Amino acid sequence: MIFALVLDQFAGLVGADAVFGLAIALWLARGAWAASGEAFDQLMDREWPDQQREQFLAAAREYPELAGLHDLRTRSSGTHRFAQFHVWVPAHWTVREAHDRLDRVEEQLLKRFPAPRS
Secondary structure, rough: HHHHHHHHHHHHHOOOHHHHHHHHHHHHHHHHHHHHHHHHHHHEEEEHHHHHHHHHHHHHHOOOOOOOEEEEEEHHHOOOEEEEEEEEEOOOOOOHHHHHHHHHHHHHHHHOOOOOOO
């Protein structure tokens, strides 16, 4: 703004301060728009890209415990990724056995698909 005053006083450019003020306002508005777009992307859930979804399904096929995988839903929310699905398990498994086996598979999948770094 001091530069605008100098232009007004010594170069006779009347209104330079208004032009600079408008330029600063536009620059701030552009920054606010960009920041709000990034915030919106962080807050809203998004489907995984098809390539990531296919990579997950390919990895899941390597585990016999997930042979009955169905109703897969994937989403990203901020820096967190979620994969939700149902699994058919053999009737002879106990609830404890199914829980323990699927917990182990979940741990292995989490290692293969770590959370993205922000």
